Structures are given as C-alpha cells and as structure tokens.
Amino acid sequence: MPRYAWNKSPQEDKRRYFELIRQGHSGSKAAATVGVPLSCGSLWFIDAGSMSYVESPISSRYLSQDDRIEIADGLAREESVKTIAERIGKSFQSVYKEIARNRKSDGRYQPWYAHNQAHQRRRRPKVRVFTHDDTLRRLVAAKLGKRWSPAQISRWLRRRYPRRTAWHVCVETIYEAVYRGLVLAATGGSLRTGRTYRRRRGRGRSRDGSLKQSTNMTPIAQRPAHVESRRRVGHIEGDLIIGAGQRSAIAPLVERKTRLTILVAIRGGHSAQVVGDALIERFTQMPVSLRRSLTWDQGNEMFHHERIADATGLKIYFADPHSPWQRGSNENTNGLLRQYFPKGTDLSGWTQDQLDEVATELNDRPRLCLNDLTPNQAVRRWWPLHDYPMIRHD
Secondary structure, eight states: OOOOOGGGSOHHHHHHHHHHHHTTOOHHHHHHHHTOOHHHHHHHHHHHOOOOSOOOOOOTTSOOHHHHHHHHHHHHTTOOHHHHHHHHTSOHHHHHHHHHHHSOTTSOOOHHHHHHHHHHHHOSOOOOHHHHOHHHHHHHHHHHHTTOOHHHHHHHHHHHOTTOGGGOOOHHHHHHHHHTTSSSOOOTTSSTTOOSSOOOSSOOOOHHHHHHHHTTOEEGGGSOHHHHHTOSSOEEEEOOEEOGGGOOEEEEEEETTTOOEEEEEEOSOOOHHHHHHHHHHHHTTSOGGGOSEEEEOSOGGGTTHHHHHHHHOOEEEEOOTTOGGGGHHHHHHHHHHTTTSOTTOOGGGOOHHHHHHHHHHHHTSOBGGGTTBOHHHHHTTTSOGGGOTTSOOO
16 A cells, blocks of 8 residues: 655645634644545644744735746746745845745755744843853953954854854844943944944934825836946946034945046035935036935935926936935945045034035046046046046046
8 A cells, every 4th residue: 555645745835724723723633634544744844843822914025825836836936936935925135035034954845844944033032141151241342342343243253153143133233232231331333334223224214205206206117227337437326424413414425337436515505405406406417427316215215206307307216215225326425425424413514615625536547347447537538627627637
C-alpha cells in the first residue's frame, strides 16, 4: 500500500488545517475535517513548528499568512522573486528578505513555519539589547565617539563579529538606543545630525494645504524614463534647506547628469510666493537646454508650481512622500552643504554672492561618478561658464 504523500498535499488543505488549529481545534479533529489521516496532519504540524497562537489582523504593511503562501507557491513554480512580489503587492526587496529570514534550516521556505517565526519575533515586550550587554554598549559608544554614523557601526559589527548574531543590530536600533540614552547621554554631539530625538518627517503641511497642491501636481511616476537614466542634461532636483527657527532658507538645485549645484537665496521667509519668485528669477537666467525638468518634494513652498512652470518652461514633477531616494543627487548635495550650513544656522545672513562662492567650491570638486571630472568641467559643453556669471570658475 503506497504511503500518503503528506508533503504534496494541496495548499488549500494545509491552509484549512492550520486555520482549524489556530481556532483551538485538536490535531485529530482538524485532520478529520480536512480529510487527511492524523499522521499526515501531525507531520504538517511538526514541519511548520509551533502553532500556539491565534491569528490576529495586523497592518497591511506586514506580510500576511496568505502572502507567505503565495511566496511558497511561486517558489515551487520556480517563478522569479520579482514576479511573486508584484503579485502580492510588495517590493521584491521585502520578499528577498522574507525568504532569507524565515526559511527553514534545510533551505526550504515553508509558509506556516515562516509566519510563525515572524510572529515570535514580533512578540512584545522585548528586552533591549543595550540594556543587558555592556560590551556591545561600550563598542557602539566608542564608535559614536569617533563620529561614526549608526549605519557605519551596524555594518562594522556584522563584518567584525560575523558569528555573534546578537550583535548584528540594525541602524534603527542604534538610533533608538542613542535617543533613549542607553548607549551614552543623548546630547547634540552624540550623532552627526545633532538631533537628540526622532523627528517627524515632512514640514508640518496641513491636510488642506496638501490637498490644494495635489490637485494638479504631476507625480514622479509620470517622469520620462530618460530622466532617470541621466542621459540628457537639464533635469534638475531641488529642495529647501531651512535655517534656524524655520525663519530662513536657501534652495539648492542640482543638475542630475553633471551634478552642477546652484544655490538660490530665499529672502523674506519661504512661502510659496517668495520661493516661486526666487526660482523663476534664477531659472530664467539659465539656458533653455539646462531647464528641462525639475523634481521637488511635496512641500507647501511649491504651491505655485504651475506659475513656475509657465514662466520657465520647466516640467515639474513631485517625489512621493517620505521617499528622499527619488531625489538622491539633491539629498547627497544637502549633506555636503551641511559642512557650510550646520543645523541651526541663520541662513538669512548669507548673501547670494557668498552662496555662489560655496557653489563654486562644490562644483570644482572632482566626482567619482563623473570619472573625476568636476561638475564645472562636465557642464561646459552645454553652458559656457564665462557667459553666466552666476557660475564662477577659478
């Protein structure tokens, strides 16, 4: 008599079996209801690990049991991870991490085992690692004292201690420990950012204000593919750097292909009217070939984006909320500018001439992404520097 192929049973039978187990039914009753022998159900149970909790709804940002079953089915059909991720509505990076994190020791991805593992890790409260591991706390504090970033520390711990997995803390764990004072006293010098608490993202836009702008704005998803490829000049990323007390600002503009930086002085606050006037004045001084598009975040200061587009000929696109990587060149430049304008600087004291000098220093630095050309050298083909005094070159 052939043996029952317990590991080849339909997923629907397994799904129903574990639903009954989580509802409190015994293994024998669950197996009988599904129509399989008790021994088959027992093997399912053993293969999946402990099933001692009742399923409860959680946020849609987490993978559900059904998502994990779809992943397992897709892997069994030898589908690509990107195909599976698209079907369940998650990023392929999330699915890759899920498979690596929750597969069994033999390399198989078992959806009920994976779901149970995720549940066990999610259980609260958890003991914070820095409250009971003095050695790890001293190591992290020493690196912070050398002005290492939490990301650098996290990667270093994995490289230096590959087998001490308890020390493989993520970046956010280190940030939280610093903010809570678990590693060292939370002072302005603990982190390179100078922050002592986790600040909210965004600039405090009101719901009415956001809706007012969003009615006619063009999302970054509609931006042409050639902009992303950086094949053509004239596609610019921009944002505001806000000064002390939210009372002053400057607008860094970065051309995506050449990394040319232009700093625009914003005077009289940073309302939509003021920012719009400053950008129009600056962009109209530039050749048409260098003002094809502008990508900005969804800030209140760009309420007049239609007026700016009409006056300059720019096509303006807006990045998704909380997605700074969609303006990566701009964000990187903002980090470089903090050498000149630290957090809390009153930016109203900087004249346009002084800002041009700062931009000149940045534009005369060789860049690895430009094969060690400087942005000024890279842009000469399209913008003769002697014709435009706003870009200085020594």
